[in-house]
Amino acid sequence: MKNLVEGALLVTILLSLFLYNMRAALIVAVIIPLSLLFAFVFMDLRGIPANLLSLGAIDFGIIVDGAVIMTENIMRHLSARRVRGQQAIREVQHAALEVARPLTFGVLIIMTVYVPILTFQRIEGKLFRPMAVTIALAVIGALALTLTLIPVLATFLFRRPPGERESPLLRWxxxxxxxxxxxxxxxxxxxxxxxxxxxxxxxxxxxxxxxxFLPELDKGDLWLRVKFPVWGPRS
Known part of the structure; x- marks a missing residue:
């Protein structure tokens, strides 16, 4: 859990540096805990425990990828049109519909990568199938939230049109x-x-x-096994 929190904070900081807008960074960062909550609910329904195998391969970059595209496109439309009120809401809807189709196709392509893992059987299936299911659920939840929640949050947080400022890092x-x-x-x-x-x-x-199949793990442990003769004294 500590690693997940640290990863989410790091992603939020990087988003603020690249998007150069704290409101946009917060909108995108909201997707991380909510998509994980979506995945945890369905993991509980399927009886998948939260452990290193199921959570170790979660990639926040994949989760927020679509949210970044959606938020950036909404910011671009609002900063270019400089509209308010109902016109701003319609502009947000237009910006969301503009990227909804490629975002959905992108998620479907990501999902196809994990389809072969879902077909694993025996010990390899027990090891890697929870990872594939968890990532797939998190990505599906992130897509649903990107297409529905982000436009709504944008209409509230971007009541004033955002300024069209470029990040110094991107400029460099x-x-x-x-x-x-x-x-x-x-x-x-x-x-x-x-x-x-x-x-x-x-x-x-x-x-x-x-x-x-699995790498050898050298943890620095020392195993000592002593065998005594059956007929000898054990004192």
Whole structure:
């Protein structure tokens, strides 16, 4: 639980740095505990305990991904139109509908990654299936909250249109990214060749790396077993 709280706080700080709007960061951060609550409710209904196997692979980045896109799009519409009242509500609805379809498709793509894990049987199924179920439930809950709760919170917290301010961190990252993007567009064969080289390198690394079901854990414990003869004294 401590790691979950620390992770949520870290994500909130990073959101405030990138979105450069505390209200937007709070709207996105609300998705984290509510999506986890959604997952915990269905875990309890399915009899899945909360332990290292079921909660260890939760990724807050995947959970808030859609919420960041939704909130940023709403902020962009409101800051560009500078509307208030009922017009602001309609603008929020328009911004939410604009990204609802790609967000849903993105979640479905993420879900397909965990489908093979759900088919595991025997010991590997007991080890990895709770992880896949927990992540899938959290992502589904995050999507439902992103499509419903975030537009509602935006209408309350953005009664005044947000200012169109760019984060200094993004401004600092924009220049090297623009230079890199321009170079890739001018020479498209370079990124394609680089991606192909990485693919070949990853396949080679996969073949030479050792493979085992579970890694050996060296906890520094010392096990001592003493055997006495059956006929000898034991004093």
């Amino acid at each position: 990252l924009r220049r090297p990214y623009a230079w890199l993007l321009a170079g890739c567009v001018r020479r498209p064969l370079l990124p394609v060749a680089g991606a192909a080289a990485l693919l070949v390198l990853s396949c080679f690394a996969f073949m030479v790396l050792g493979k085992e």
